[in-house]
Amino acid sequence: MTDSATFGARLRAFRERAGKTRAVLGGLVGRSAEWVKALENGRLLPPRLPMLLRLAEVLDISDLADLTGDQSLPVASVTRAGHPDIDAVASAMQRSATATGEPTRVDILQGLVDQAWKLWHRSTVERSAVAGVLPSLLADAQRSVRHLAGQERRQALIELARVYHLAQLYLAHQPYPELVWVAADRAMRAAQDADDPAAIAVAAWYYAHVYRGSNQVDLAEHLLLDAAAPLDPARGGEELARWGQAQLGVALGHSKAGRAGQAWRAWDAAEHAASRLGSTYAHPWLMFGPAACAAYAVTIETDLCRPGEAVRRADSANYSALPSHTRRAAALIDAARAHLLDRGEVAAIHLLGRALRESVDTVRHNPYARAAALELSNRPGTVGEDARELALAIGMQG
Known part of the structure; x- marks a missing residue:
């Protein structure tokens, strides 16, 4: 070449x-x-x-x-496969908010957003599941923010931020990378307009993903630490969960930058927060909890290029404790990445197959899974055969 x-x-x-x-x-x-x-x-x-x-x-x-x-x-x-409904969701993101029509009552809006998040976590084709509701949900939330006032408007802004978080997840690894930035930025602005520290902390978690993806790990860390500062983890509950998730985001940034000590100090803080919430706790839509921390520990060890530790953590993780098909699939992809780093191709292709059974959409739209399937399809024997089957299943052949 x-x-x-x-x-x-x-x-x-x-x-x-x-x-x-x-x-x-x-x-x-x-x-x-x-x-x-x-x-x-x-x-x-x-x-x-x-x-x-x-x-x-x-x-x-x-x-x-x-x-x-x-x-x-x-x-x-x-590396990026466009979802069949991507143009409709992109159009909804690009459309200016309309002031026409009646606002949706805040309690009804919250219920609709909760339902959309349940679709995302409970479906094995999560992008297809939420694509049908995202455009109308964006319009409902935007219209409510423009028409409501006072505390009701603040609550509508918090729900609008949650819709943008969901849109960001849908848009990730799609042919509209600029809209991922738009979703993250609009979510942060909505959370800040609501003047809600808990909402701002979550917006920072999602914005940090975008920063890390563009190799701006220090900006991600500063954003997360600033957002976590007003939270008091001693209060427990939502405040502790969102504070802990911010520490987890800091850990992920340090591991991508190769700073092992700082990564593990931040992860320890996140894991301690998760353990205080209970051994089986998982946030209903953020999914923060002990199982999420254990899964991200595999990501951290792999990013730090420590294959032995990465595989050990991957093999001991309880993936069934993650109450989300898409999160389980993402964790299994990272476990496959750990095994490939350790030259365990058989285990890697097995884990990618498990990930596909958890969520077709997560595997189909994950750049690493696509690249791994392409690479392993050239191997001889059962690894190559299984990789070619996987590539076919995610639309890379045939």
């Missing part, structure tokens, strides 16, 4: 632009720091397409030609 020296120079430039060490980049794609160094120094040939796509995703490169110098290939065309 390109000569080794030129490719290596480009890779190093993008890595340094992203502020990642070789060890961090290697961990995020399941390889070692020495492997990255060998690529950058031209001692290794450029990797095959699946690994090139993984590198591009991690380094926030939209066109593979920027990395390889070869013909243009939009990264999203392979």
Whole structure:
């Protein structure tokens, strides 16, 4: 595709632009720091397409030609599969709020938003489940905010923020990356307009995902810490859950930056908060709790490129304790990532298959799962056969 020296120079430039060490980049794609160094120094040939796509995703490169110098290939065309209803949801996000019509009563609006979140967590095709309700829910919440006043308007703003959080989840890994930023920003503005610290903390959790995805991990940390500061975890309940989730977000940022000590200190704070809420606790729509902390511990160890610990945590995690199909599927994908980092291809493909049974949509629209299926489909024997079946099931072949 390109000569080794030129490719290596480009890779190093993008890595340094992203502020990642070789060890961090290697961990995020399941390889070692020495492997990255060998690529950058031209001692290794450029990797095959699946690994090139993984590198591009991690380094926030939209066109593979920027990395390889070869013909243009939009990264999203392979790693992002557009949902069939994406245009309708995108149109609803892009449409200006209308002032016509009667506002929805706040208690009814809250019930509608609760139902939408239940659809997201209880369906094995969560994007399809919520796509039918998101456009009308956005319009209802926007109209209510514009017509209501006082405390009712504040409550409507909190519900509007929750709708935007759901829209952000739907829009993730879709062909409208700019709308993910729009959803995160509008949710934060709604929470701030409501002047509700708990809502602001959740908005920070979702905004931090966008920052981390664009390699702005320090901005994500500052946002989360600022949002968590007004919360008093000693009060327990919602305040403790949202404070704990903010600490979890801080941990995820540090692990992506390769800062192990800081990552685990923040994770310890989150896990302690979760344990105080009870061993079986799971927030009804945020899903924060002990099981979520255990699942994210696998993510942290994998990001830190510690395969032995990542696999140990993955194999001991109780995925059934996560009361959400999409969260279980995402956790199983991270477990597969841990096993691939440890060169456990059989276990990885098995876990990806389990993830697919939990949620077709989560696997179909997850860039790592798509890249892994593509990479493993070239393996001989049952691993390759199962990977090709997985690729077919998520629409990458045939």
